[in-house]
Amino acid sequence: MTNKLMKSALYSLILLLTLWQAEAQESRSIIVDGEASDYYIPDVTKLTLRFSEKAENQEKALSNLDKALNETVKVLTENSFLVKEDLLTSYFESNKRIDYKTNEEHVDASQTLTTKFKTDKEKILTILNILKDFNIEASYKLDLKFSEQRTNEIEKELTRRAFDNARSKADLLATSGKFKLKEIAKVNFSQRFINRDVFAAEAVEEKVDIGYGSSRFGGFNVEPSKVSRKITVEYYIE
Numbered sequence: 001m002t003n004k005l006m007k008s009a010l011y012s013l014i015l016l017l018t019l020w021q022a023e024a025q026e027s028r029s030i031i032v033d034g035e036a037s038d039y040y041i042p043d044v045t046k047l048t049l050r051f052s053e054k055a056e057n058q059e060k061a062l063s064n065l066d067k068a069l070n071e072t073v074k075v076l077t078e079n080s081f082l083v084k085e086d087l088l089t090s091y092f093e094s095n096k097r098i099d100y101k102t103n104e105e106h107v108d109a110s111q112t113l114t115t116k117f118k119t120d121k122e123k124i125l126t127i128l129n130i131l132k133d134f135n136i137e138a139s140y141k142l143d144l145k146f147s148e149q150r151t152n153e154i155e156k157e158l159t160r161r162a163f164d165n166a167r168s169k170a171d172l173l174a175t176s177g178k179f180k181l182k183e184i185a186k187v188n189f190s191q192r193f194i195n196r197d198v199f200a201a202e203a204v205e206e207k208v209d210i211g212y213g214s215s216r217f218g219g220f221n222v223e224p225s226k227v228s229r230k231i232t233v234e235y236y237i238e
Contacts, residue, residue, distance in 0.1 A: 029185050029236050030173055034166025036158045037228035042144035045119045047127060048090075049138045052110040058094060061109040068137060069111060075134045080126050082115060090114045119144060121222055128220075144222065158229035166233040174237070182236035189231055 051068050055061035076082045091112035098105055117123060124142060131140055146154070174181050 028238065029234050030170060031232060031234045032166045032169040032173070034162035034164070034169070034231045034233055035228065036161035036165055037226060038158065039224035039226050040146070040150075040154060041119060041222055041224045042146050043119050043150045044116055044145050044147050045124060046114060046116050046143040046145065048141045048143070049113045049136075050091075050110060050140070051112070051138045052108065054106055054108050056104075056106055058096070058107045058109070061107040062094065065109045065111055069113065072113070072136050072138065075130060075136065076127070079130050079134075081117070081123060082127075086115045086117070087113045088115065119222060121220070124222070125220060144225075154227055155229070158227065159231070162229045162231045163233070166231065170233070170235050179237045182238055185234040185236050187231060187233050 049072065051065055051072070053061050053064040053068065055064055073084060073087055076087065077084050089111060092110070094107060094109040096105060096107055128142075130136075131138075170181055
């Protein structure tokens with residue numbers, strides 16, 4: 001009886017060891033990083049125009065502000081590709097203030113117009129030159145960003161290239177280590193878009209600031225933004 005129990009225990013132990021070894025063999029894996037990066041020009045340009053007027057009372061301040069905006073809209077729509085419906089108010093403010101040196105009251109009124117259009121160097125230069133040539137009394141700014149559609153396109157492209165890069169590294173290790181690659185065990189997408197030139201993370205979701213208006217437009221070009229994708233891939237091996 002004792003011998004039977006010992007044999008049974010021995011068989012059980014052998015079976016467990018065999019299963020453990022098979023599982024260990026099955027779970028052998030390597031982990032490699034895959035990276036891809038490229039330069040892309042943001043496909044959406046946003047123009048922001050900020051108008052400010054100062055007058056002794058609110059009626060005059062708002063009247064001057066309205067006049068400045070109407071003149072600007074007229075100039076832009078008559079001399080560029082923009083139409084009136086493209087120019088939208090994104091901010092408005094009117095405040096009474098006191099000049100502490102003279103103790104006199106005045107009113108500051110400001111309003112911001114914005115418009116968006118497909119990024120195009122010639123269109124941008126057209127707007128900048130109109131603002132300069134017609135002496136538009138407004139501070140202005142151009143921001144470039146990626147649209148949601150372009151963001152998705154870039155993500156798909158760089159993800160595919162990052163996978164190819166990871167596979168290339170895994171193949172090199174397999175050749176050097178004399179083992180075979182099997183199926184993918186796991187993929188880590190913890191790091192998404194990284195723009196090392198401009199932003200720490202999520203570059204395609206952020207804007208690239210060109211700067212404020214200047215009369216010097218010679219050699220003007222839209223700078224591409226570097227966007228990167230990094231993934232970690234684990235492969236089973238045998």
